[in-house]
Amino acid sequence: MTQLRPDDVFSKSFDWSLTKRVFGYLKPYRWIVTVTLIAALLIAALQPLFGLIQRAAIDRYLAPVGKVTLSNQQLYHGLLGLALLFVVLKGAEFIVRFAFSYSLEWIGQKLLYDIRSDIFGKLQRLHLAFFDRTPVGRLITRVTSDVDAINNFITNGLSSLVTSLFLIAAYATIMLSLNWRLALLSFTVLPVLYLSTTYFRNRLRDSYRETRLKQAVVNSQLNENITGMMTIQLFNREGRNQVKFDLVNRALMAAMLSTTKWFSLFLPTVQLLAQIATALVLWYAGEGILRGNGVTLGTLFAFIGWIGQLFQPIQDIANVFNNLQAAMASSERIFGVLDTEELVRDPEQPVPLESFRGQVDFEGVWFSYDPEVGPDTPERDPRWTLRGIDLHIQPGESVALVGATGAGKTSVISLLSRFYDVQRGAVKVDGTDVRSYRQRDLRKRIGVVLQDVFIFAGTIESNLRLGNAEIPLERLVQICKYVGAHDFIMQLEDGYQTEVHERGAMLSTGQKQLLAFARALVQNPDILLVLDEATSNVDTETELQIQDALAKVMHGRTSLVIAHRLSTIEHCDRIVVMRKGKVLEQGNHQDLLARGGYYAKLYHLQYESGALVGD
Amino acid sequence: MNLMSSLWPYVRNHLRQYVVGIAAVWLANIAVLVGPYIIGRAINALQFRTATPLGLVGLALALVATTLLSGGLTLLVRRQITVASRQIDYEVRRDIFVNLTHLSKNYFDRASTGDLMNRLTGDLTAVREMLGFSFWQVANVLTVFLSTFVVLFAISWRMALLVLIILPIMVVVLYYLARQIDLRYVKVQEQNSRISAKAQENFSGIRVVKGYAIEDREVAEYQTMNDELIRRSMHLVRVEGPLGAFMSLLMGLAYVVILIYGGGLILGVLPGHPITLGSFTQFALSLERLSWPMLAIGQITNITQRGFSSWGRLLEVLRAKPQIHDTSHTDPSLHDLEGRIELADVSVHYGQYEALSHIHLKVEPGQTIGITGPTGSGKTTLVQLIARLIDPSSGKVLLDGHDLRTIPLKTLREHIGMVPQEPFLFSETVAQNIAFGMGGKDQPEILPGISVLHSPPPASFGTEIDLDKVRQAAQIAGLADDIAALPFGYDTMLGERGVTLSGGQRQRTALARALARNPHILILDESMSAVDTETEAKILSGLRSVMGTCTVLLIGHRVSTLRHADRILVLERGRLVEQGSHEELLALGGRYADLERKQRMASSLDQEEEASEVHS
CATH class of the missing domain: 1.20.1560.10 (ABC transporter type 1, transmembrane domain)
Incomplete structure (x- = not known):
């Protein structure tokens, strides 16, 4: 879909340090680059030879110059020799050109691969806060159109610059050496060609840009009207919105027609220039032949061919700069991502980790999502999300976090997985600060169950394994039976091999949740974090299954649960009530109810049965 | 072939351009062959020394002149055929848009916006390329081959x-x-x-x-x-x-x-x-003209194939029929409606799922009806029936005693102001959004299927907005102060390129938009859920001035919203389980009474929280 992007605005024209960095990606392939360059040179060297052969065929055999000593039969044999040479050279040209385009594409693809891998790998290492700030669409652009722009510059722009220069040099050399007057005369057209090509390219670029812009307006109106169609109909706005759309639709057509206008002028102009060059050669060489000053018919014929062939490289060079501008802007954005500092990093010497006993300690934790907030920020600052949390969980203990939205429950869980770093205090697992472990070791041992399960494109099985190929299928099945997911999986078309993906509405919410529990159990974590979202559209049977599954996965593990269901809370050893970033009260269900505090009220309000609980 | 014949009306509208273009292609391809002929003659003249310097100049000029001719003709081709293809592109996009504005809710529920967008961009481009490139190149390939071979055979x-x-x-x-x-x-x-x-x-x-x-x-x-x-x-x-x-x-x-x-x-x-060397050269140079057409044959096939399958997808949208539309049963003489609503044994099914089940309901003009119930209980379905976004699967919806299906859609909707659950605002100014449905009568619709050559651009429609009415509506909707705080007041742009409003502000803008129409039936579908209680109270008191004059259907969860209704309906799983006034329902001690008790408790908890805040 065409969208109006700031990418269309070229700010930079040329930046040497960026270019050097892009060239750095070519380094591993310098041998292939060399091969490509040699091929380009060979192409350039071969190209004018065909004209030379044709010239020789005319001057020696078809219209021999000077006194003829050979019989027609002998002349014909000579001609056949040249014809053979022509064919051989054409074959050679084909091979070299094939090698050239193949190796160029290879370099381009490798380049694409390497830059993409770098960006993708970098993004896997970047801290979560980066993703909170950057829209996904922008990141996609980095690994798609921005990388393409660089690839395009190398394989189209730069390569055609090099080959064009080679070709121009080759043609110029041979033409000048054969007849420099004729050559110079025919060259007079070339500056005009270059200038008019540049002129038309610029006009075309402008009208393409205008078309893109108008297309973006049309698309956003379309999008808006399709999304809001019911509103339009309810308010009887069909006619007015049709008129409104018609105006932008006409503007798009006008922009496209202006492209047609310039294009229809561009190509005939180039043709005309080519023919003027031919006419000049015909006239000047013809005069030379008539005067008998050494110009031959073969030279005339060859020059007509060469001057025509010179047109393409000249036009290509005029086009290089458009490519360059786009590549500069894209590489600047790409390196911007690659140079982003990784804020959550692994320690130099991580504490080795086999498994956790499961002791969790939050010691005076102060945390804010705002990167501006530091350890010295005053405590009354409203940007603090957690304000001095002290929480100690014994191995095997299950703790329910309860509180209103914004109380800081999710932050507690995110900190334990070290998605973010605390500003003050420390989060410890088994007595060691989480910042002392390698992130992946830590997270391998901590299972997260987000009940809004994220489904990766793949099979049910691959979604359970998450890349761990060592687990036997029997174990997967066993776990799925245990949490009650097996039955519905077997009802799917291909059982465990059924293809699923994120946007596929094939799995119901309840089924996804069961899958999430199975996934967590497959990983067999030492500590379990559960975000137990309130779900309204699950039938009673599934609801019971989910409750049952949750109890099973929590069994015997240190568990920290953000609880919305009463049943979940009742299953936990301890309840921690949070409010505005602080722990308000804690204890077991009965104790807290007996205290008659905040929890007791919350309980009566939210968890007492009733059909009309607000949604 | 159906695909072909469905495309024909568009092509027919531009037939003259295609005919002229194809004629020009032919002539250009003949003119192009004059160049090699001149060069051949020149070579002969030079070889046999029959040329004169002046003759050479003549030949050189003739060479340039033929290119001027063929170039001019090629220019003409682009400005006929390519232009026609781009005009058809516009016409198809226009016609699809017009059709989309007629399609009913069920179509948009099923269709994904992304898919429709893809059809209107990618598929339309493919069709345009077929109409431009394929048409031109088919003519080009045929005439190049034909004229070139005539010349080749003539030489040898x-x-x-x-x-x-x-x-x-x-x-x-x-x-x-x-x-x-x-x-x-x-x-x-x-x-x-x-x-x-x-x-x-x-x-x-x-x-x-x-x-x-x-x-x-x-x-x-x-x-x-x-x-x-x-x-x-x-x-x-x-x-x-x-x-x-x-x-x-x-x-x-x-x-x-x-x-x-x-x-x-x-x-x-x-x-x-x-033969002579000159003729041979002419032959060789003419032969070169065939290289592009030979390449083009494959491309034409690809582009045409893609174009037709894209056209098939576009045709699906272009030919889609609305589920709800005026029919022969529609009585165009119906103009004025009072707002007496009646549902007679109405059920709505979505496949197996029963969204509403045997609902009976009568509402007198000027009454205010509160509707509540859990998610999925059918509240929204009920009000969508009245706005005729959907039709009942069985039973009848009557307005002033007329079956809704006999009332012209435009007339019906003219009398309704609806604020949907998640209101949709347009990327226009605040004032334009509020005035969205004002002025009652719509602009005449755009006729599909007409050539752009015969339809002048529409006059940019009158954007004069009755600002007093807009202000008044904003005032009642409790939005006036918010608008005053916006950078450009009523002229502030909303949406993508403008200001993003909060959920509550959006709801109130949509409310103002509905009120600005002076509707006889006002439908509020949880339209104050994101508005705080205080503002809500203000809005409700403002609404009371309107309530007497129009029938109000008010979906909500807050007892504070519902209690002032003349009657409150409680829905559950598509059934009407309780109805009566606030007091009657409290006395009944059912679901509504339960809801009321919980909300009372919640508000006491809130107050306590605030109190504890003061302490800490």
């Missing part, structure tokens, strides 16, 4: 025959290559979108990726996909990369063949009518 029928033998082989090879390129290109594009989808999935699921520490697996998977892309790209370049070189090789071979034969004729060593 033996040589021409020779060409006629090799040429089909070249055409077949090139055709095969072009098809291969297209197939492989599609494969590359597929892999590209897979890679983008993977990146999208990874970036949006980054929390899970990090949470399960599966970054390495993700990188490996991403790289495997990129490996496959390299494989497919190299597969493509094997046929695409050397295309230019291959063409040059083929033309080189053809040249050598005629050089061997023609050379023999020139030298008189081969049997046949001898």
